[in-house]
Amino acid sequence: MTASARSFASFEAAFAKAFEEEISGETFFAALAETEPAPRRAALWHKLAVIENRTDAALRGFATEFGVSPADETAVQLSGRAEAADWQALPFLEVMAIMDRDYPAYVVEFTNLLDRAPEAAKPAAQLLIDHEIAIIAMARAELSGKEDPAAPLDAYLARLAGAADGL
Numbered sequence: 001m002t003a004s005a006r007s008f009a010s011f012e013a014a015f016a017k018a019f020e021e022e023i024s025g026e027t028f029f030a031a032l033a034e035t036e037p038a039p040r041r042a043a044l045w046h047k048l049a050v051i052e053n054r055t056d057a058a059l060r061g062f063a064t065e066f067g068v069s070p071a072d073e074t075a076v077q078l079s080g081r082a083e084a085a086d087w088q089a090l091p092f093l094e095v096m097a098i099m100d101r102d103y104p105a106y107v108v109e110f111t112n113l114l115d116r117a118p119e120a121a122k123p124a125a126q127l128l129i130d131h132e133i134a135i136i137a138m139a140r141a142e143l144s145g146k147e148d149p150a151a152p153l154d155a156y157l158a159r160l161a162g163a164a165d166g167l
């Protein structure tokens with residue numbers, strides 16, 4: 001069943017969930033990278049773990065400011081690893097098809113989050129949208145078999161690095 005966007009009671013609740021899912025996302029994709037036997041595919045999972053890490057880092061200051069950091073970050077990291085088991089059991093292209101189908105719901109969630117974000121947090125909310133779009137583009141490129149799936153991920157990471165330099 002296609003995932004649908006969740007709704008949250010407040011901006012803080014939405015931000016807390018997004019922040020937590022970037023933390024668990026990093027360990028989720030790292031676990032997939034560790035068990036993927038094909039180096040090219042493992043490299044894609046590794047890039048996703050890096051993206052989640054960088055996005056998490058961009059959100060962290062606001063998570064502290066809003067008081068929405070998870071109480072037990074280690075437990076969140078472990079949950080990401082545990083969740084990876086479902087996808088580790090599936091063929092790679094099936095996982096790409098799930099991402100293509102389900103991840104647009106996150107774009108909707110993050111767009112709603114951006115709409116409610118305080119002005120100062122809007123760039124961080126935009127990063128959430130952009131990282132999800134890059135990940136979906138990766139899955140679609142992989143499924144097409146014609147484009148380089150790493151390209152949208154590299155472009156996002158390059159932009160993030162450029163933005164950090166400008167701060």
Ligand SMILES: [Fe+2]
Pocket residue numbers: 021022025052055131
């Ligand atoms: Fe993410």
